[in-house]
Amino acid sequence: MLIYKACPRCSGDMTTNGDIYGDYKECLQCGLMQDIEKKRYTFSAELVRSRRKRSAREAKVAKVA
Numbered sequence: 690m691l692i693y694k695a696c697p698r699c700s701g702d703m704t705t706n707g708d709i710y711g712d713y714k715e716c717l718q719c720g721l722m723q724d725i726e727k728k729r730y731t732f733s734a735e736l737v738r739s740r741r742k743r744s745a746r747e748a749k750v751a752k753v754a
């Protein structure tokens with residue numbers, strides 16, 4: 690996701706990214722990196738939700754087969 694003019698250092702555009710330590714924003718112009726603490730929680734909650742949905746679908750398929 691691209692966030693326009695969000696960089697506190699140069700007012701450049703920032704893109705969201707993630708690694709094993711969590712999600713972060715990175716400035717495309719100056720390379721400044723900022724952690725996203727709140728988004729991290731939302732992301733993991735969404736991950737659990739999608740996993741749950743998938744396993745429910747797999748159970749359904751198993752029943753049919």
Ligand SMILES: [Zn+2]
Pocket residue numbers: 696697698699700701716717718719720721
């Ligand atoms: Zn910047």
